[in-house]
Amino acid sequence: MRKKTFPRGTHPPEYKHYTEGQRLEKLEPPEKVFIPLNQHFGKPADPLVSKGEEVLLGQKIGDSDELFSATVHSSVSGKVLFVKEHPHPLGSPALTVIIANDGKDTPHPDMKGTKDPFSLKPEDIRSKVRDAGIVGMGGAAFPTAVKLSPPKGKAIDTVIINGCECEPLLTSDYRLMLEYTKDIINGAELVRKAAEAKRIIIGIEDNKRDVFELFKQKMNGFPGETALLKTKYPQGAEKNLIYALLKREVPRGGLPFDVGVVVQNVGTAKAVWDAVSSGTPLYERAVTLSGPGLKENKNLLIRIGTPFKHAVEYCGGLKEGANMLVMGGPMMGLAQWNLDTPVIKGTSGLIVWEEEAFPEEFPCISCGRCVSHCPMGLVPTRLMNYSRHGYYQEAEKWGVLDCVECGCCQYICPAKIPLVHWIRVGKNAITSMKRKKKS
Numbered sequence: 001m002r003k004k005t006f007p008r009g010t011h012p013p014e015y016k017h018y019t020e021g022q023r024l025e026k027l028e029p030p031e032k033v034f035i036p037l038n039q040h041f042g043k044p045a046d047p048l049v050s051k052g053e054e055v056l057l058g059q060k061i062g063d064s065d066e067l068f069s070a071t072v073h074s075s076v077s078g079k080v081l082f083v084k085e086h087p088h089p090l091g092s093p094a095l096t097v098i099i100a101n102d103g104k105d106t107p108h109p110d111m112k113g114t115k116d117p118f119s120l121k122p123e124d125i126r127s128k129v130r131d132a133g134i135v136g137m138g139g140a141a142f143p144t145a146v147k148l149s150p151p152k153g154k155a156i157d158t159v160i161i162n163g164c165e166c167e168p169l170l171t172s173d174y175r176l177m178l179e180y181t182k183d184i185i186n187g188a189e190l191v192r193k194a195a196e197a198k199r200i201i202i203g204i205e206d207n208k209r210d211v212f213e214l215f216k217q218k219m220n221g222f223p224g225e226t227a228l229l230k231t232k233y234p235q236g237a238e239k240n241l242i243y244a245l246l247k248r249e250v251p252r253g254g255l256p257f258d259v260g261v262v263v264q265n266v267g268t269a270k271a272v273w274d275a276v277s278s279g280t281p282l283y284e285r286a287v288t289l290s291g292p293g294l295k296e297n298k299n300l301l302i303r304i305g306t307p308f309k310h311a312v313e314y315c316g317g318l319k320e321g322a323n324m325l326v327m328g329g330p331m332m333g334l335a336q337w338n339l340d341t342p343v344i345k346g347t348s349g350l351i352v353w354e355e356e357a358f359p360e361e362f363p364c365i366s367c368g369r370c371v372s373h374c375p376m377g378l379v380p381t382r383l384m385n386y387s388r389h390g391y392y393q394e395a396e397k398w399g400v401l402d403c404v405e406c407g408c409c410q411y412i413c414p415a416k417i418p419l420v421h422w423i424r425v426g427k428n429a430i431t432s433m434k435r436k437k438k439s
């Protein structure tokens with residue numbers, strides 16, 4: 001069978017064997033959870049609770065009137081200790097609801113399921129998805145209800161379910177696909193109905209042939225197919241996946257719905273099924289804990305708001321010499337500085353390294369490897385130089401905003417230049433200049 005793929009990219013060592021055989025275990029929630037009100041792309045939610053208030057498991061504790069936002073729910077039952085700033089995995093401290101867990105997990109009465117989820121109208125599914133605070137769980141945390149409501153004139157024909165998990169070391173999606181196959185397929189069908197699309201394609205890389213075969217069998221009766229993709233990084237990036245499966249190119253600055261597609265991660269599909277079938281909002285997610293700096297490697301189902309420290313201790317703690325913890329995968333993940341920082345909706349992995357975190361940088365030798373590997377067809381060395389020296393207009397002209405921060409260029413660079421760091425600096429500067437102009 002011909003395997004589908006996209007041009008350029010790279011294939012770093014996978015190291016999935018550390019955890020691919022580890023079943024998902026439920027991690028007991030900690031004594032205190034720290035639930036940030038901004039865990040998604042868009043405006044942070046406003047708090048709905050205050051200090052001293054009793055809350056129930058699954059209770060809504062944050063919401064917003066903005067379209068680009070997401071609701072936030074309590075992941076335990078207990079008492080609100082504070083609503084205040086706390087370390088956040090994306091960098092600056094953020095407004096966080098801190099709850100003392102009473103250990104009872106008393107469910108909120110709003111958590112009610114639907115008898116026949118497939119009989120719901122598209123708008124009812126979208127409303128349940130929004131109410132459950134579901135966001136893209138591959139890491140981007142884009143509000144799912146927004147993705148399912150394309151603007152007028154942009155009809156969706158295909159829903160792609162992203163089962164690539166192309167980042168090295170991560171296997172939480174792989175375990176979800178093995179252990180919750182039917183829930184993911186049911187969720188995909190609800191996504192298809194909500195987006196009013198004709199078909200589903202479940203894209204799986206060929207390093208996960210067992211789940212590919214499993215999905216092929218269980219998709220029977222659903223309007224869709226399972227597609228095998230070549231194992232290559234970043235196969236799971238939306239634009240690459242759409243090209244690999246449908247040969248459609250999302251225009252520069254555009255979104256998947258510009259080419260009639262919605263892409264959802266397998267974890268998101270499962271969350272949609274949970275929300276609609278049993279009324280369970282997004283307060284728990286699958287996370288891989290792996291890497292040479294960790295005593296035991298595991299796949300865990302972790303309540304949102306659980307401090308990294310609690311999960312790391314469950315894995316036997318850090319090895320002597322561990323010197324960096326990254327949230328996400330090794331290619332796109334973000335280095336963390338505080339183990340009190342909590343797991344959020346976009347936390348796919350916690351990776352601990354024991355090697356040199358910041359290798360010595362050498363001058364560019366103009367080898368062109370970063371250019372020949374960039375999946376977006378950009379010139380990373382040029383983008384880095386413009387951003388590093390403050391020529392932001394030039395950087396924008398050369399497409400810096402199209403960079404998906406996949407890290408291929410930096411991984412492949414023999415001079416060890418922190419290309420992605422400088423590209424991010426340029427992107428952030430341009431975005432904040434645009435925001436200032438608007439306001």
Ligand code: SF4
Pocket residue numbers: 373374375376377378379380402403404405406407408409410419420423
């Ligand atoms: S420039 Fe951006 S999109 Fe291209 S390889 Fe580098 S990080 Fe990836």
Ligand code: SF4
Pocket residue numbers: 363364365366367368369370371381409412413414415416417
């Ligand atoms: S890969 Fe590194 S050394 Fe080669 S051209 Fe790009 S930035 Fe320069």
